[in-house]
Every structure is written in structure tokens, then in C-alpha cells.
Amino acid sequence: MSKSSTKAVLLEVHSIAGLALSLLLALVALTGATMSFEDEIQAALNAGMTRVEARAEPKLMPGELIARVQQTFGANKISSLTITGNTTSAVRIRFAPDERRVRPSSVYVDPYDARVIGTPVGEGFFITVRKLHRWLLIPGDAKGYGRPITGIGAIGLILMLLSGLVLRWPRRARSIGAWLKPGFALRGRGLHRSLHAVFGTWVLLIYLVIALTGLWYSFDWYRQGAVWLLSHPSSSTTAKAVRSPEPPEKSGGKFVISSSDLDRVWAAFLEKQTQGFAIAQMTLPTGSSKIVRIRSWPYDGSSGERDEFRVNAATAKIVSSELYAEKGFGDRILARVLDIHRGSILGWPGKLLFMLAALMMPLFVVTGLLLYLSRRRHKQLSRVVRDDPIQIGRRENWANDSKF
Incomplete structure (x- = not known):
């Protein structure tokens, strides 16, 4: 030709x-x-609803915080909460879709008393x-x-x-x-x-x-x-993942996570994440799953520079962990696809x-x-x-x- x-x-x-x-x-x-x-x-x-006044008392643990918010919103099931590492930021609560597959608006709550501040x-x-x-x-x-x-x-x-x-x-x-x-x-x-x-x-x-x-x-x-x-294949995601067997499911085949379960999960995360975090997002399990996923971002980091932990809510054992600092070059690219996509x-x-x-x-x-x-x-x-x-x-x- x-x-x-x-x-x-x-x-x-x-x-x-x-x-x-x-x-x-x-x-x-x-x-x-x-x-x-x-x-x-x-x-x-x-900006007005994401800030709270710092107080002397400690923040509520995630389990207690979710329990109080759940009392306010009734049937709306909470799917995740986003917590920051400073003392003056509100916690963002996201809800799961309802039976019509419509997701209610998320809310900002006071981390000290679970008071609902507003909808973003x-x-x-x-x-x-x-x-x-x-x-x-x-x-x-x-x-x-x-x-x-x-x-x-x-x-x-x-x-x-x-x-x-x-x-x-x-x-x-x-x-x-x-x-x-x-x-x-x-x-x-x-x-x-x-x-x-x-x-x-x-x-x-x-x-x-x-x-x-x-x-x-x-x-x-x-x-x-x-x-x-x-x-x-030898990255931290594979080589350093910690695996532990899950206990038998509770009655009915559906695992119901309690406030104390979430608090133990959060304690396990804090013990592992010794460097602190700017933002941590906890995603609750659905159906019969017992795995709580926690993503954490460091201070001055981008959206892709995150660590991820999967914790068994029934045992509070870390099932797997992915640390960004231990990833190889290729795995870091995969972790930052969104950052690359939008520049x-x-x-x-x-x-x-x-x-x-x-x-x-x-x-x-x-x-x-x-x-x-x-x-x-x-x-x-x-x-x-x-x-x-x-x-x-x-x-x-x-x-x-x-x-x-």
C-alpha cells in the first residue's frame, strides 16, 4: 500500500x-x-459544617458513634464513615442504598457527641x-x-x-x-x-x-x-498479607456487626497504623461478610497514597494489609490510576x-x-x-x- x-x-x-x-x-x-x-x-x-470545636473529652469510638447516629436515622443503614486525624473536624457518615436502590444523602456529625451538623x-x-x-x-x-x-x-x-x-x-x-x-x-x-x-x-x-x-x-x-x-508478585500486598481463618457465621447466615465489634476493629487498625493518619475511611461489611475495610491517607499525601487494611470484625484480626510505602513502582502506578487519570x-x-x-x-x-x-x-x-x-x-x- x-x-x-x-x-x-x-x-x-x-x-x-x-x-x-x-x-x-x-x-x-x-x-x-x-x-x-x-x-x-x-x-x-x-466549610461551616466540617469543623467542630475541639474539646477536652476524647472523641467517640466508631462503634458508639455509629450506634448513636443509627438511632437518629432509623432504618437507613450506615455503609461507611470518614474520620480525620485532627480534633476539629467533623465525621462524615455515608448510608447504604435503600430498597429502591436510592442512596440517602450523607451527613456530617460531631465526633464528640454524635450530633448531626448537616447534609453536605x-x-x-x-x-x-x-x-x-x-x-x-x-x-x-x-x-x-x-x-x-x-x-x-x-x-x-x-x-x-x-x-x-x-x-x-x-x-x-x-x-x-x-x-x-x-x-x-x-x-x-x-x-x-x-x-x-x-x-x-x-x-x-x-x-x-x-x-x-x-x-x-x-x-x-x-x-x-x-x-x-x-x-x-513479591510486593507487600501479596507477601505480607496476614491471613486468618474466619469463625463460623452467626445464626441465620448473616453477620450482624455490633458497636463493640467496630471498636475492636478500630483498635486493631490504630495498633497497626503507628504513623498516624490524616483521613481514615471505614467501610462496613454487607450481607454475611465479616470484613471491615479501612483505608487511611497520610498527611500531605494524594488520593492514591493510601494504606488499606481488611479486618475480621468477629475476631478483630487483620486479614490483610497493603502499605503504600512498601509497594513497588508498578503497584504504586496501579494504586494511583485515578490520580493519573485526572492529572x-x-x-x-x-x-x-x-x-x-x-x-x-x-x-x-x-x-x-x-x-x-x-x-x-x-x-x-x-x-x-x-x-x-x-x-x-x-x-x-x-x-x-x-x-x-
């Missing part, structure tokens, strides 16, 4: 993928940009945006059709990025400067192509990172392959850069569509003037106006 034929095929692949997935990619990009600074926005909106502002909005971003609001959430659809969109984006890179590759090294400079002085098709190609080159690497990490959340086979490729691995400048790149996606949708329509018009004019010499001059004039 000749070089021109190869580029023609790549152009078709690029155009078809773009036309088929443009709206999907624009929706996913804009919702992702909206969530870029979600933590900072929610912290600002709820903006939580519902960001939950909806997240469901739209990950599952397109299609019923079933992670088990529905929205998850693989967004994955197909990510694969299509990768195809467009690679085909666009080949189509744009400079013939001479000296042309790299012009390759990265947009032609704002152009007009018509030339301007559209310059904006589409040059800005696309600027964000190509960011889009490629977003797409490759986004596939982690869309396909199990992709996640398993990434774990096989990057995870080291926060580079701090707030990285998040800002990724957000701006995501906000540019509608530009590529519009300019790509205009270029496609322009090519169709050009082909139609070519058919008209093919056997009409009178029209040749007009055709050449139109082509000259479209150059860049």
Missing part, C-alpha cells in the same frame, strides 16, 4: 471514529472537567455528574451498558489520536515550529484545520493518558491485564491542565464536523467539474481559498 493510500485510510478511520463518538466524548470530557476540582469546591461549600451541599450534583461521566446515567450503573459504552469511546479516542498523529507527522524537522503554531490568520477550512490539528497536537499526550487510564474503569479484562503487567499526580497544576484539555473537546467536535462537511463539498464539486472545463477555474479558486 502506498503512502498516500495509507494516509487516506487513516483519514477515513479518524473521520468515522470522530463522527460516531464526538458527542459521547464531548459529554464525558465536560463532565470530567466539572469534577476536576470537586474536592476543593465541596470543601469550600461545606453539592453532593447530589456531583453524584449525578459522576454517574453521567462513568455510566451515562444508564440504569444499572457499573453493571449496566453505560460502562462499556464509555470504554468504547476511550478506545475510539485512542484510534483518533494515533491516526491524527500519523496524518500530522512533519516531513522535515524544521517544520516542527509551524507544526505547533496555530494559524489564526487563516480563514475558512484552513483555520478550522489549523485549530483542529494544532490544538489536538498540544493535548494529544493528555488525552492519551486520560483514555488509557479511563479503560481501567470500563473493562475488567483491561484492569486484569494492567495488574498482570505492572504488579510485582492530580502532578498536583493542582496538573489537575488544571487536564481540566483545560478536557474543556477543549467541544472545539475538536465542531472543527472536525466542519472539516468533514468541507471534504464532502469538495468531493461534490470535483464530480461536477470533472468533465466541465469551464468549472475548472472556479474549482481551483475554491481550493486556493481553503489552503493553509
Whole structure:
């Protein structure tokens, strides 16, 4: 196949993928940009209810805290609580979905007396945006059709990025400067192509990172392959996991966790986490499971730099532990997929850069569509003037106006 034929095929692949997935990619990009600074926005909106007055008496243990909150909210089952390491922060309580599969809003409570302070502002909005971003609001959430659809969109984006890179590759090294400079002085098709190609080159690497990490959340086979490729078999996750047999289940086959069980679990966690923590999230077991999962984040750490412990609530024995400091390079990458996906691995400048790149996606949708329509018009004019010499001059004039 000749070089021109190869580029023609790549152009078709690029155009078809773009036309088929443009709206999907624009929706996913804009919702992702909206969530870029979600933590900072929610912290600002709820600053008044996340702080409490420090007191001389000790904070309530998690079991007692949950028991008191449960008395207030009755049938709403608590699924997790988030505790900070300082004395002036409220505890955030999250509830499990009810029988209609609707999750009640979380609440902030005073860690000293379990007094309900309030419901976080903006939580519902960001939950909806997240469901739209990950599952397109299609019923079933992670088990529905929205998850693989967004994955197909990510694969299509990768195809467009690679085909666009080949189509744009400079013939001479000296042309790299012009390759990265947009032609704002152009007009018509030339301007559209310059904006589409040059800005696309600027964000190509960011889009490629977003797409490759986004596939982690869309396909199990992709996640398993990434774990096989990057995870080291002798890492702390495998080699230093502590295993202990679980006792027989309680009557009825469903384990009912008590306040004293949770307090013993928390004590086991504190004994293991000797370095202290900035944030700890305790997730309660469901069904017949006895395993309480506790994730802890260090001070000045990112969302991926976390330790994770699994504790048997019936015995207060640590079943397994994963310490970030003991992970190898590949396992650290796996632990920070979300940080890489949204750019926060580079701090707030990285998040800002990724957000701006995501906000540019509608530009590529519009300019790509205009270029496609322009090519169709050009082909139609070519058919008209093919056997009409009178029209040749007009055709050449139109082509000259479209150059860049």
C-alpha cells in the first residue's frame, strides 16, 4: 500500500471514529472537567459544617458513634464513615442504598457527641455528574451498558489520536515550529484545520493518558491485564498479607456487626497504623461478610497514597494489609490510576491542565464536523467539474481559498 493510500485510510478511520463518538466524548470530557476540582469546591461549600470545636473529652469510638447516629436515622443503614486525624473536624457518615436502590444523602456529625451538623451541599450534583461521566446515567450503573459504552469511546479516542498523529507527522524537522503554531490568520477550512490539528497536537499526550487510564474503569479484562503487567508478585500486598481463618457465621447466615465489634476493629487498625493518619475511611461489611475495610491517607499525601487494611470484625484480626510505602513502582502506578487519570499526580497544576484539555473537546467536535462537511463539498464539486472545463477555474479558486 502506498503512502498516500495509507494516509487516506487513516483519514477515513479518524473521520468515522470522530463522527460516531464526538458527542459521547464531548459529554464525558465536560463532565470530567466539572469534577476536576470537586474536592476543593465541596470543601469550600461545606466549610461551616466540617469543623467542630475541639474539646477536652476524647472523641467517640466508631462503634458508639455509629450506634448513636443509627438511632437518629432509623432504618437507613450506615455503609461507611470518614474520620480525620485532627480534633476539629467533623465525621462524615455515608448510608447504604435503600430498597429502591436510592442512596440517602450523607451527613456530617460531631465526633464528640454524635450530633448531626448537616447534609453536605453539592453532593447530589456531583453524584449525578459522576454517574453521567462513568455510566451515562444508564440504569444499572457499573453493571449496566453505560460502562462499556464509555470504554468504547476511550478506545475510539485512542484510534483518533494515533491516526491524527500519523496524518500530522512533519516531513522535515524544521517544520516542527509551524507544526505547533496555530494559524489564526487563516480563514475558512484552513483555520478550522489549523485549530483542529494544532490544538489536538498540544493535548494529544493528555488525552492519551486520560483514555488509557479511563479503560481501567470500563473493562475488567483491561484492569486484569494492567495488574498482570505492572504488579510485582513479591510486593507487600501479596507477601505480607496476614491471613486468618474466619469463625463460623452467626445464626441465620448473616453477620450482624455490633458497636463493640467496630471498636475492636478500630483498635486493631490504630495498633497497626503507628504513623498516624490524616483521613481514615471505614467501610462496613454487607450481607454475611465479616470484613471491615479501612483505608487511611497520610498527611500531605494524594488520593492514591493510601494504606488499606481488611479486618475480621468477629475476631478483630487483620486479614490483610497493603502499605503504600512498601509497594513497588508498578503497584504504586496501579494504586494511583485515578490520580493519573485526572492529572492530580502532578498536583493542582496538573489537575488544571487536564481540566483545560478536557474543556477543549467541544472545539475538536465542531472543527472536525466542519472539516468533514468541507471534504464532502469538495468531493461534490470535483464530480461536477470533472468533465466541465469551464468549472475548472472556479474549482481551483475554491481550493486556493481553503489552503493553509
